[in-house]
Amino acid sequence: MNKTQYPGLIPSHEHERLAALQPYQVLGTPGQEVFNDFVSIVAKLFDMPIALVSLVRSDDVVFIGNEGLPEALVVNREDSMCSVAILHDDLTEFRDIAAEPCALVNPFVAQEMKLGFYAGQALRTPKGLAVGSLCVMDRRPRQLTPSEGRLLKDLAQVAQELLRLQAALATGFTVPDALPTRLDATVQQSLTRLATLAELNQWEAADTEEARQYAESRLDEARYLAQTLYRELQTVLAGVGK
Template sequence: MMDSMKYPGLIPSNEHKRLEALQPYQVLGTPGQEVFNDFVSVVARLFDMPIALVSLVRADDVVFIGNEGLPEALVVAREDSMCSVAILNDGLTEFRDVVTDPCELVNPFVAQQMHLGFYAGQALRTPDGLAVGSLCVMDRRPRQLSAQEGELLKELALVAQELLRLQAAHATNPTLMATLRTRLDGPVQQSLNRLTTLAELGQWEETTDTADAQGYTASRLDEARYLAQTLYRELQAARG
């Protein structure tokens, strides 16, 4: 068990119930994990960041069941991961400059080794409201999410929650997850194509503060939120 005396701030008061609620979501290595990898790849692209993760925070460690930009099935000690902090908060957990203003609740070694400059995470919760993991995005440089981007991450966390619940309910049914991937490929690719077009149009602008550039940015966020809402509806329908 993690040394709670050394890192007491990482242990929520409902830790026992939280760990019990985590059990059905231990989906690492089960059929359908590719869906999580596909999902975080889309998330990274929506935020234009090199790293996106879906994590589960266990008693002693944090396991990434879907990741973009990191080694497969990466597992780190709980006290080394900012995802351990994200599950403590109701809203967005954001560290805008990890180097100069690091998270004081965790060991900074892993973040330093990964050359991280930015972290933002949203807790993933069970139907009873217990935080079991997080959806997060990370960058190599300092940055800040806009209010609209924060809302987008929140909506995408709802999608990740639905993926977790679907996977937990059908962990031994690879056919369902394969069918789901096929069903989602169309709307995802259409949205990504539109986002690419908007990004290319924005590159023609000399600065980011012109009316057209701001319009392209707003349109990209609208398209990203539309995609998040579409994914959420499709997953709810699949889960019945």
Template sequence: MTSTKYPGLIPSYEHERLEALQPYQVLGTPGQELFNDFVGIVAKLFDMPIALVSLVRADDVVFIGNKGLSEAPVVDRGDSMCSVAILNDGITEFQDVATTPCELVNPFVAQQMQLGFYAGQALRTPSGQAVGSLCIIDRRPRQLSVLESELLRELALVAQELLRLQAARATDDAALLPALRIRLDGSVQQSLTRLTTLAELRQWETATDSAEAQRYADSRLDEARYLARTLYRELQAVKVQAR
């Protein structure tokens, strides 16, 4: 990283991390629509306007999956909270970005973008190096529940498999993406339909904190976790099939 304005963002193992990142440099390659489809699902599962898959490079952060963010797909490393997410084993969560901003990155960027909430889970290579993050962002402050945190961790495993799939495609295994689409289309659409139905049923409840509304919310989260596990299982199956 050329800038030393935020030296806390650079881990002691940065050289090894950047080496591990090399196979995943997918910006501008075919297949990026797969990441966009994925983060679209993630945003829907959490009912948040923004979801991203990022890669944290030496000097910048590139968003290879982008739902809801109209800014440029590449930002300075010191301007992105994804740079902080890769430093942590667990979820990096900022519940109220406006009043309690992240001190390791430029706080004015989040303010200019009117961000209220950020949660990100590091994405790791098979060797354990963090190369990017899966994050969800809201315009208002909020807090993840325990089950929502677990859902984000499970979806991060899916994102890791998608990164590996993209790396495999870079070695000219062009059959992987069509095979994955065939396996996923049916199960994903069924789950999304059920999630939409549960959300609509909850809206019929006049009291959002009623027992019935909570049951709908819990059922929706259960369905979301089922979908995350289905995605992960199918990605594993495609990987085995491709060998």
């Protein structure tokens, strides 16, 4: 990448960050099934058309999980707001991209995709170096509530553990045979409860106390799902070197 064109995208610790990215380069080709399944769930939880897991490399950004785009993508680093998300400890949010585009990246890609909203949380290695992001996007402007922001952070922790797991599997690490079945059961149970809450909410008028309670219960269930998946993955990865 021409580092003089968008110099704000390059963190001061870029050399260390790229070195930390190396164990995950096995994930540098699109089509990782586990991440496609994961971002599909994320999109449903936020009721957004697009969700992505990305790795930010030296010159480009590769989406290793993709929901809502016609195909998995690799884009120039200066064209992706995920390049901005890795610069921040907290949530990166652009609530109205058309009215207030991100000044750190090329605005034309977002315009071509007709994006109205972006929210991303950096994904970090166990040593705290940002290697990518988990993000959700919409075609219209919107704003995450504080509870939704916490949910995205919880889901980013799950994505971080999935990154570690996939990198470990590439080196010969094995997981318990029962893990996939257990994780799938947890996900399906939560998705069923979330669908039930959504159906019940349809019977309530908007902006009522009952509607707000259903929405909050839905977020509580989603956060429970994220935290359960995180604990399961942490337990499995306890023996993997930090």
